Amino acid sequence: MILEAKNLVKWFGTEENKTYAVKDVSFSVNYGEMLYIVGPSGSGKTTLLSIISGILRPNAGVVFVKDKELWKLNDNEMADFRLFSIGFVFQDFHLFPRLTSVENVAIPLILQKKSWEESIAAGYKYLEIVGLKDRADLPPHKLSIGEQQRVAIARAIISEPDLLIFDEPTASLDGDTGKKIISFVRDNILSAKKAIIIVTHDNRIYNYATRILRMEDGKIMASNKGEF
Ligand SMILES: Nc1ncnc2c1ncn2[C@@H]1O[C@H](COP(=O)(O)OP(=O)(O)OP(=O)(O)O)[C@@H](O)[C@H]1O
């Protein structure tokens, strides 16, 4: 098992007036899996992803990633976890506005202390994979939303992390581009030593999943290989 989440709870608001976003969620992800999480808007999907990727501390519950308890890591260990072990595509991309596309893509390698030349060369390679080599030297605001999304995907996969976490990675892409990228990720990035978790509303890519979890009102309602 690469990831195990047990009894996760997250609420927002004040002690007197809590709004529960995640209500006692437990699930696990095996090596080699491409797990989808689907469910209506507001059901807690992004909150859950943030908890399992070390971004948002839960109010209760535990997360194990590769047998280490995530929320017991100290600051340095957590920084290393985010840098080396996971790749995250945020729903709103989080690109750096003053950097070019290729620099945005290369950031994880630069932070990992690889040389600038090596990092930028890899950046071009991964931009080519997502079909954006000709946009490499432009900043994000010169790109369409779909192109920005592809830059975010290239940045998440460039260091080939053990655990890829995608929040709506194809929402702004046309069907063919979305399928191409997801099938590339499955065939070339996923391996027996890695796993991918994808939150999506995009039923055009459902058949790439090895398993689908359905979330509703902060809870996981069903787990299925089939249709939702
Ligand atoms: N920072 C926050 N402060 C207060 N409430 C929040 C916060 N983040 C999320 N929530 C609330 O938690 C619930 C779950 O939100 P979340 O973003 O996880 O849903 P989601 O399933 O990702 O929705 P979508 O499909 O629209 O992205 C919602 O009711 C939301 O309003």
Ligand SMILES: [Mg+2]
């Ligand atoms: Mg969301």
